Amino acid sequence: MTIQDSGTARPAGRPRSEKAEKAIIDATLDLIGEGMGVSELSIEAIASRAGVGKTTIYRRWSNKEDLVVDALSTLKAPLPPLSGTSVRDDLISLLDAMRREAGQARTRCVMNIAMSEADRYPRLMERFVKRAVEPRREALRSVVERGVATGELRAGLDVDLVMSLFSGTMMWQSKWGPAGDLPADLAERVVDMVLLGLAGDRAEP
Amino acid sequence: MTIQDSGTARPAGRPRSEKAEKAIIDATLDLIGEGMGVSELSIEAIASRAGVGKTTIYRRWSNKEDLVVDALSTLKAPLPPLSGTSVRDDLISLLDAMRREAGQARTRCVMNIAMSEADRYPRLMERFVKRAVEPRREALRSVVERGVATGELRAGLDVDLVMSLFSGTMMWQSKWGPAGDLPADLAERVVDMVLLGLAGDRAEP
DNA sequence: TCGTTGCGAAACTTGGTCGTATCGAAATTA
């Protein structure tokens, strides 16, 4: 028990540079954001991009995958606040958050990795899904379920399928939709189109 | 002008083996189907898988991308026949074709490439889109437009957005939906859900 | 039969990355 034992017993010597750590994480995300797959990321490229020695990376992470896991984990998921006034409004809020994120190269390329390398890096994906995907999924689910409960949405809906409807549409638009940024009113149009349905007449029995 | 000038003036020497060519293409598609990205494909792996010397590959394609372009180009797009009786039926046919294709590892992994490597291999993607994506896109578009024309679908629909709705939902399901094969009635459920809409009441003005 | 071309296999050169080690300088504690 030394005199300065306030939780973190700082060892002697030069402390690790937080700036270097941040630079490494940023460089990793940048490279991913430029379209690199996990398997093409090289420690050397990351070190060079970050302006850092390889030693500094290996001192912190024992291998590439651990580094990528940490890098992806720093992508926070600040869900938009939901007004809760109507299911329609909340759906638009959620989808508009997706639209805005789809405009960022980083998010887009992380999504690329999630789509294409999930099978090869299950550990990585597991952590990433837990951190970034699950919160959104659950937010969307709770909104949909609330809508069913309040009658704003039809009873008997397949909630998972509804979620696929919204998420899939937004993702498809961001990847294959019109070039450039997604239109600002996309979320609203998607939600209204889905809520209202496409049918021209409601001649159901 | 020799005596045998029938269009293809066969040069002297042993002719190129069509079998080898086919084996190379197949091996390429197999490896892609096993989850390899374009950048991870190695000519050596392809040659080894195809039971072929590297020379035989380099004699035909000057680089990896040309080979992959040719390989993907051989993936045919046999669209399902459309009954044309109702827009609903045709939509189900198209979406069910997607569902069935999503069950094939090859198609799935080609889709992975399309999603994640489109930016890095624009030439490749251009040809692939033209060959495999466009026909489907146009088939879907014509069905939707016919629906609007006949009144089966609401007037004033954003046709591109409708297409994103269907394509995106199916793709999302195949990637993030329940594990294993997609349920056989998925296409029907998606189409009906979208046509009918989610709203619980139609209190629109 | 002979010349030409393709074949698969193997050797080879080149270049990139890995993970480790070493260096002098810098930052911190004691």
Added chain:
DNA sequence: TAATTTCGATACGACCAAGTTTCGCAACGA
């Protein structure tokens, strides 16, 4: 000041894949 630890830089040996070349054999036309 001395001890300790990290810093960025660089060098190292090992490995792997790319792309080229060489080899002996096979398949074709003349």
